[in-house]
Amino acid sequence: MGGPGLSALLLFCWAGATWAELDESGRIHRGVDLILDCSLAKDDGHHWGLSASKLNMAPATLVLKQVPVPDDGMLDGFTDFPGVSEAQGDTPIAFEASVDQVQLPHAEVLLHAACQEKVVTCELSHLPQTGQEATSQGVAYFISSIQGTVLASVEFQVMTQTPSVQHSLGAFASLHCGFSVAPGSGPLQIEWRWQHQGQGRRVYSWEAGKGQALRAGAWMASTELLEAGNASLALPDLTLRDEGTYICQISTHQHQAQQIIHLSILETPKVRLNLVNEASSPTLFCSMTGYYPLDVSVSWSREEPGGSPTSANGAYFSNHRQSSVGTYSLSSSLQVEPSPKGATYRCQVSHVSLTEPIVLEIWVAPPEKGASMGFFIATGLFFLALLFLGFWRCQAIHVNPKSHGLQSMN
Structure with missing residues (x-):
């Protein structure tokens, strides 16, 4: 099959197993049919292709025939794929593809993805071909109108196990990009590109056994790993300029496919809570420093002994301040309401980098007896x-x- 293309969907928790064999490590592998619910992209000219929008797609089923997966003892109950009409939703277009010419690493992850509540992206598209090649393969003639099952073989595929990664400033990031190519496909060309907020640039390119880093410190796997289907990109010493969308594009003379990986920079806020002017006009200051991205939420609450927490209103906020490395700071102040029993005040900070809010609290004691009289005296x-x-x-x-x-x- 020419190559993957536009949209996403889930893997059914079902497969058919028909044969078994031992691998080099002695583990039993069985051939199973992997069934994925996919979307097939159609361009504006009503031909299935690479340039379709999300509004111009058709449902399709992809059946990867007899993919070897390790037998974990749970394959005995699986039955053969019953056919499209008896499968999910009577999908009008189905592709049954053999995987004899390429490898699908970690196929067992695909097999159990839906059962483990994980989403698998399935992308199908038609790579245009011309001349004798198109006539011999026949792909250009039937793919836009077929209703039924298309028999094909997988010749080229690009995948990633980490479509979205998050790191802090200064960290080391590894963007996974794997591929499988049928024998005789010719030399590979690999290019990594970066896009963010309307800007774009090349990050790394590899061709004819030589790599070129366009971003300082970027590097790719050795030739041995490339031969094993690993085109992952390493990015040391991350800065805010590295945040964005990375495109791993792999090409041969006949095929081209890509994977998109999103890299986000996250920095957790450092929070401090202080009480000043305690004697005359007690005021609380809650400061947050060193966080990224910008959005942060701050709230105040107050609780007297034996009572329930209530919102503390009247807080003031400073403007966001940005440091030289790009992280942000913010402060909030709250004038304390005098209480004869004293009260506990809490500053709660929420941020996308936090799994749960940071909550700091401080006890504000009641005014000392005679303090007011002493002031007047x-x-x-x-x-x-x-x-x-x-x-x-x-x-x-x-x-x-x-x-x-x-x-x-x-």
Whole structure:
């Protein structure tokens, strides 16, 4: 089959097993039919192809015939694939493809994916062919109108086990991209590209046994691993410029296919909670630093002894501040309401990098008895001192006016 193309769906928890053999390690492998619910892409010219939109797809069933998988003792109850009309939803288009010419590494993961609540992306598309090649294979004539079963063979496939990865700044990322090619397909060309927010660039290219890194430090597997079908890309010392969508594109003279991998940068916020001006006007400050991406949620609550937590309103927030490495900071302040029993205040911070919110709490004691009276006494003494100094100055001027006048003239 020419190559995979547009959309996603689930793998049925069902297969048929008909033969068994031992591999080199002594494990028993059996041939099973892997059934995937797929989408077949159609372009604007009403031909199945690579350029279709999500609104222009048709359902299709892909049956990979007799794929070798390790026998874990649970294959005895499997039956043969009954045919499209008896399978899921009477899918009008089905592809039954043999896998004699390529390998499907980790096929047992595909077999048990739906049972383990994992999603498998199945993409089908037609690679246009011209001239003698198209006439001999006949693909261009029937693929756009077939209703029934298409018998084919898998000649080329590209896959990934990690369609989405998340790392922190400075970390090492490995973007998995595997492939299988039928014998005689010719030399490979491999290209990794990056796209993000309307921008794009090449990251790494490999051809004729030579690799070229367009991003500093990027490297790919050795020739031995490439021969085994591993075109994974390594990215050390991640920065925010590395965040985005990576496209692993593998080409031969006859085929071209790609996998898309999303790399996200996540940094967890560091949170601190402090109490200032405790005696006169107690205020709480909750500071969050070093987080990425931008979106962060902060809430305050208050709880008195023997009571239930309630929302604490009236908090103020600073503007987001961005550091030189691209991470963000934010602070929030809350003026404490006096309570004769005291209260526990909590600052709760939520962020996409956190599996659960960070909650910090602090106890604000009730006002000390006599504190208010002491404040008034101290204030009164201060004003009395000012009055005494003013009265003494007036008395000094009244007792010796001439001396004061002479001093002023001089």
